[in-house]
Amino acid sequence: MNRLPALDNAKGIAIAAVIVFHVLRGFHSAGMIDGGIAARFADAFAYGFHVQTFFVIAGYFAWPRADKLAFQRDRQFSLYYSYLFWSIVSWMVAYALSGRVNTAVTTEELLYLPVRPIEHFWFLLILMIGTAALAALRTPRAILMGIGVLAAMTLLDVVHWYAVCECVIFVLTGAWLRAGPGLPPVRSWAAWLGVVLLAIGAWISVTVKTPLIPIWLIWSSFGGVYACYALASHIAGYPMLSRIFSFLGRHSMPLYLLHIFGGSGTRIILKMVVPQMAMPGAVMLSILGSFLVPLVIYGLARRMGITKWIGLDPIVVQPPRPMTTSQPA
Template sequence: MTRDPAIDRARGLAILAVAWFHMTRALINTGHMADDPLLQWADRLAYGWHVQIFFLVSGYFLQGRVRRWADVWPRALDLYWPYLLWSTITAVLLLAMPASGSALRLSDVIVLPVIPFQHYWFLLYLIACIALMALVGRWPLLVTGLFLVANLVAWRADLPQDRLGVTLDNGTYWPAFFFFGAWLARRGVLLRWRTGPALVAFAVAALAALASLRSGIDIRWSLFFVPSLCACYALVWLASRLAVPGLAWLGQRSLPIYLVHVMVGAVLRALVYKVAPGIPVALAFAVIFGGAVAIPVVLDLVATRLGLARLAGFAPIVKVRRSGPAPAASAA
C-alpha cells in the first residue's frame, strides 16, 4: 500500500494537539489558566479527532495484515511493553509523591497490567482492536456498526463513571474508528483531499463540538461519530497542504511523545511556577508545552543512539510494520 506523506504530517498535528490540550487542561485544573469559552470549544473539537485519527489510520494500514493469532502477538507485544513500562513508572511516581494530589491507590497499581491507566489506555485498546481484527476482520463495516450501537446503549444506560464504567464506554467507542479505517482499506478507498469537502467537513466538526459543549454530552460518544470522521478528513486535508519541515518526522515519533509528555509537562509545570510564580501564562505554557514535546523526542533520539529504544518502549520489539502513535523506527 502506497504511503501518503500527508498521513505522517497528520500524525504530527494530532500528537501536537494531544500534548497541547493535555497541558491546557493541567494548567486550568491547577488554577494557572482561565477556562474561557473559546478554549472550551477548541478543547472539545480537538477531543473529537486527535486520538480518533490514530485508530482510524491504524485500522486502515493493518487491514489485510492481521488474519490470524500469529499476526497479533508481535504487534501486541510492541504495544504492551511501552504501556506496562510507562504506566508503571507513572504510577510509582504518583504513589511516591502524595503532594501530587493523586487519588491513586496501591490496588490501582495491582490491576494496572489489565485495566487501562491514565492516557496509556490507548495502547491497551489498540491491542484489543488488533486481536479482534484476527477474529472478525472479514466484516469491518458490520463490526463498526455493532460497536456504534453498543456505545449508544452504554450512553443511554448512563453507566457509573468508575473504572469499569469508563472502560465499557471507551471499549465500545474506539474500535468503531479502527474497524471503519479497516473497511476503507478493504474497499480500496483512496481518499482525495479536496478543499471544498474538507471545509464542509470542518464546519460539521466545529458545529458538533459546539453542540457537545452546550448539551454537556461528551464528544467521545458514537452520537458524534460522523462529525469526528469529518474532523479527521479535514485534518488530513490540512496536513496534505502543510509543507512544514519536520512535521512528518515529528509524526513518526508520536509514540515517545505520547508516552512521556504528561510526565514531563507535570515536572515542568511544577518547576516553572516554583522558579517564577508570577510568570505570564502564555510564557509558562510555551515552556511547558515546548518541553513536553521536545524532551520526549530528545529521549527517543538518545535512546536510539545508545541502542536502548526497544527497552524504553520507543521502538518495536518485534520488527513488524504498525500504525497508531509511531516510533522513529516505523512509518506505518
C-alpha cells in the same frame, strides 16, 4: 509499505493537538488558568479528532497483516509491554510527587494497572482490542458488520463499554478504507464541511456538557478526522511544513507516551522556581517541554540501543533458527 506523507503529517497534526491540549488541561486542573467558553470549545474541538485520527491510521496500516499470527504476537506484545512499562513508571512518578501532581495515585490503582489504565495509556489497550478484531474481519463487508455491531452495542450500552466500542469503530474504519475504497480523495469543500461538523459537535459538547464520545456525535469526529487528513495532504505540498509534521508523525508514539512527563514536569518546576512567571510564558515552556523531553529521551535511548526495552519501539520476536547439522565431506 512506503511511507505516505499525508498520513505522517496527519499523525503530526494529531500529536501536536494532543500535546497542546493536555498541557492546557494540566494548567486548568492545577487552577493556574481559567476555562472560559472559548477555551472549552477549543478543547472539545481538539478532543473530537486527535486520538480518533490515530485510530483510523492504525487500522489502515494494521489490516493487511492482522490475520498473521506473527503480526498479532509482535503487535500485541509490543503494545501491552509499552502499556505496562510506562503505566508503572507514570504511577511511580506520580506517587513520588503526590504533593505536587494534580491527581494523586493510589496503591489500588497500581494493583489494577494490568487491566485498568491510568492517565492516557488507555490508548494502547484500544489499539490491542482493535488489532485483535481485525484478525477475524478480513473483508470490507465483515468490517462494516463489525462496525454495525459495535455501534449497536454502544447505543444499547450493552456492556457499559461505550467509549471502548466507539474508539474501536475508528480502528475498523481505517481497516475498511484499506480493504475497500482506499484513502478518500481530498476535496476542499469536504474538508471545510468536516471542520463545520467538528465545530458543531464541539459546540454541542460544550453546551450540553458532555464529552465528544457518545455515538450520536460520532459524525462530528469523522468530520474532524477527514479535515485533519485533508490539511495533512495540503501540507505535503510545502516541504518545510511537511518535514516538521512528518517528523512529529514518525515520532508520535514516544511523544504520546512521554509528553505528560515533559509538560507536567516543566509546569511543576516553573511553579517551584519562578512562581511569579507570566502564565502565557509558563504555558509555552510547558508545551515546549512536552515536545522536547520525549524526543531527547527517545534520542538517548536509540543511542543506547534500548528503545524496544523501554517500550518506545515495537518489539519483534525473532523465530528460532532451525538447527543445522554438518554434512560429512
